[in-house]
Amino acid sequence: MRKRAKKRTENYKKHVGQIPGTLVYTGKKSDKKLHIESFDYNKEHVEETVLLNIADAIPFKDTDSVTWININGLQYTKEIESIGNQYGLHPLVLEDIVNTAQRPKIDEYDDYLFVVLKMLYYDKDENIVIEQVSFVLGKNYVISFQESEGDVFDIIRERLRLGNGRIRGLKSDYLLYALIDAVVDNYFSIIETLGNKIEDLETELFAGTAREGVNIEIQQLKREILKVRRAIFPLREIISRIEKGEHPLIYKRTITYYRDVYDHLIQVSENIDIYREMIWSLMDMYMTTISNKMNEVMKVLTIMSTIFIPLTFLAGLYGMNFKHIPELNYHNGYFVLLGVMLVMFIALLFYFKRKKWL
Structure with a gap:
């Protein structure tokens, strides 16, 4: 516990005394390579490219087609600052992109929107991983920033390649919706896994076959739920602001799709609250079981x-x-x-x- 607290303190210290807009990477994946991919498309064709350097992403700013530029590697602050300068991004936006402890939020500027959210998934050891993803929505482009390769956007890539659905026939605001929707859809798998874990523990406690150390598992589950709740709940405010349609980059025809994402978030939030109550009940049930066993002995x-x-x-x-x-x-x-x-x-x-x- 002290080691974790020390790591958090060191991350906060990186920002102390810095000039506003200074790019300081606060994540833990500094050994990852810079990887840049792009999808430039319209209704008739799509061009998928792996960019060799950040300068290759500059020409997509003024094309008539829609472009998705996905940048993996937040520790490469100079490259991120370079593309930020070329696309006219505010220094505070660039600072928030590399600050992986940033709370999910949305910032509106005259010619672009900046959105930060959390991407959740389980690793091979069934530990929950929370990775920050930032999006910049422009008139004909979306730039996404991730810490490393590996995400939940493969289904979007496949839709772009095959031209499935309406994604290649609409503007960049629909692309942003599709990317956010992929992140939110993955929340359901996280919630389902949490629900299965809680139900398994509940069955063990009811049957009186709880293993030694089950209280530690309950505490770990409680921490996981709090992490998920902290990552998901602010996203409702972001989608709510987008669906109001006050920014010129969000067209009226895509408002309905953002409302659908909002409905999904409400459903996920309700499940989180239910599981949060259940995990507290599990701890009470565990303490009652221990008390009953002691009473039987007495x-x-x-x-x-x-x-x-x-x-x-x-x-x-x-x-x-x-x-x-x-x-x-x-x-x-x-x-x-x-x-x-x-x-x-x-x-x-x-x-x-x-x-x-x-």
Whole structure:
């Protein structure tokens, strides 16, 4: 925990004392290579290209076709600053692009929109990964910025290649919608996985077969849900502002599609709230299970003590070193005492059984 807190503190310190607009990469993927791809298309054709350097992306600014430029590698701040200068992006926009701790938001400028959101997915170890994705929407282009290769946009690439749907027949605002929609659709898989984990733990706790350390799993799930909630909830405000259609880059015909994304976000948000309540209930259920197990142990010990108290009393009574105890002179006194003890033992067991304490 201290090591994580130290890492967060170091990331915040990178911005202390810096001039506003200074590009400081705060992520952890500094070993990744710069990868730039572009899709330049219209209704009739599409040209997919892997760009060798950032300068190759400059000519797409003034084309009549629509262009999607996808840049992977936020640690290459000089290259990002270069394309920002060529496309007229504000220095604060460039600063937010490389600041991976940025909260999801939307900034409106005269000739472009800047959108930041979080892309969620599970890695091979079933750990949730939160990666920042930034979009710049221009008149005929969308520029996306990611930390590294690997995303949820393969379905968009395939639609562009094959010309499926209406994506190649509409403007860049529809392209932005399609990219955001791909991110939001992937949220459903995240929510489904979280739901399955919660249901599995709930079944274990109800069946009384919970493994050792299940409380740690519950705490980890709770942290995952809080992370997902923090990443998803601000996106509703972003889509709400877009669907108002006040910016000239957002055409009326695409407003309906953004409303559909908003509906999906509402559904995801409701599921998150439900699972958040369920995870709190799981912790209460776990504590109740532990308490019940302790009560069962205490009940058994109490019954055993209750049974042996009278037997101990008789054994102690006739174990006293007095000479004139009348029963000591009986020829079969020992066997009579054992018989009395046995009868008392059976009678107490029968009584506890009848009371359903056993």
